[in-house]
Amino acid sequence: MPGGRDRKYKRILLKLSGEQLMGDEGFGIDPKVLDKMALEIGQLVGIGVQVGLVIGGGNLFRGAALNEAGLDRVTGDHMGMLATVMNALAMRDALERCNIQSTVMSAIPMHGVTDQYDRRKAIRLLENGEVVIFSAGTGNPFFTTDSAACLRGIEVEAELVLKATKVDGVYTADPVKDPSATRYSRLSYDTVLQEKLGVMDLTAICLCQDHSMPVRVFKMSKPGALLSIIVGEDEGTLIVGGSE
Numbered sequence: 001m002p003g004g005r006d007r008k009y010k011r012i013l014l015k016l017s018g019e020q021l022m023g024d025e026g027f028g029i030d031p032k033v034l035d036k037m038a039l040e041i042g043q044l045v046g047i048g049v050q051v052g053l054v055i056g057g058g059n060l061f062r063g064a065a066l067n068e069a070g071l072d073r074v075t076g077d078h079m080g081m082l083a084t085v086m087n088a089l090a091m092r093d094a095l096e097r098c099n100i101q102s103t104v105m106s107a108i109p110m111h112g113v114t115d116q117y118d119r120r121k122a123i124r125l126l127e128n129g130e131v132v133i134f135s136a137g138t139g140n141p142f143f144t145t146d147s148a149a150c151l152r153g154i155e156v157e158a159e160l161v162l163k164a165t166k167v168d169g170v171y172t173a174d175p176v177k178d179p180s181a182t183r184y185s186r187l188s189y190d191t192v193l194q195e196k197l198g199v200m201d202l203t204a205i206c207l208c209q210d211h212s213m214p215v216r217v218f219k220m221s222k223p224g225a226l227l228s229i230i231v232g233e234d235e236g237t238l239i240v241g242g243s244e
């Protein structure tokens with residue numbers, strides 16, 4: 001553990017975007033990336049952290065993009081949710097190759113492929129040290145997996161939602177488009193909402209605000225970042241209530 005410090009969190013909900021699974025390819029899943037992520041998740045499990053996972057589907061399908069291409073929006077969202085199930089199965093496979101016990105639950109019943117989402121069972125599995133992968137988002141169209149991550153995090157009483165992303169936190173503007181943007185180390189839900197800071201969808205932020213669920217945004221590809229957060233280091237950006 002970094003600096004020999006104890007873990008700060010016992011139960012977390014980690015949100016990975018689908019795009020993070022595709023590595024350098026423009027589409028699909030790179031098993032080497034999955035293996036790397038599985039090892040990092042395994043480090044958390046190894047120090048007794050209970051890990052719930054939500055994985056997006058943007059490496060495969062997004063409803064809004066399919067809609068722009070001419071498909072019905074709800075059909076597109078169903079396809080996006082099914083994409084998250086595929087990613088979840090691939091992640092379970094990678095975790096099991098690292099001898100990390102895991103269960104995939106789906107918000108859309110998929111008998112024989114995944115378990116159906118069951119909050120009480122999920123909590124029991126987490127308490128037993130299994131990684132629980134919550135797939136198919138919220139099960140409803142017009143939502144995102146950011147909202148699903150916050151929803152599941154609140155439901156299973158995680159202490160923190162961790163949003164892994166391509167940038168190392170929340171900035172005053174999109175740092176990819178505006179090089180003069182500066183990073184917050186901590187900010188309030190209200191600021192994210194008022195400034196419409198685009199790192200996470202605003203529905204997800206509202207849900208976290210209503211239920212006082214803190215969110216930490218960080219860069220997954222930064223070596224050791226995930227573990228640093230778990231031991232309480234000030235990595236990325238923390239979104240919480242009150243004034244910043």
Ligand SMILES: Nc1ncnc2c1ncn2[C@@H]1O[C@H](COP(=O)(O)OP(=O)(O)O)[C@@H](O)[C@H]1O
Nearest residue numbers: 017165166169170171172173174176197198199
């Ligand atoms: N104010 C902001 N601070 C940080 N990132 C921002 C901001 N506004 C927009 N972004 C963009 O949001 C992206 C993060 O969203 P992303 O992880 O792609 O979401 P998802 O994978 O869930 O679709 C970053 O890569 C960044 O370019």
Ligand SMILES: O=c1ccn([C@@H]2O[C@H](COP(=O)(O)OP(=O)(O)O)[C@@H](O)[C@H]2O)c(=O)[nH]1
Nearest residue numbers: 018056057058063077080137138143144145
């Ligand atoms: O509760 C949900 C979660 C996801 N989706 C669909 O699944 C796609 C993939 O999820 P997301 O875009 O959040 O993935 P990420 O950007 O995190 O990879 C979305 O675009 C939506 O079409 C949905 O309809 N309802």
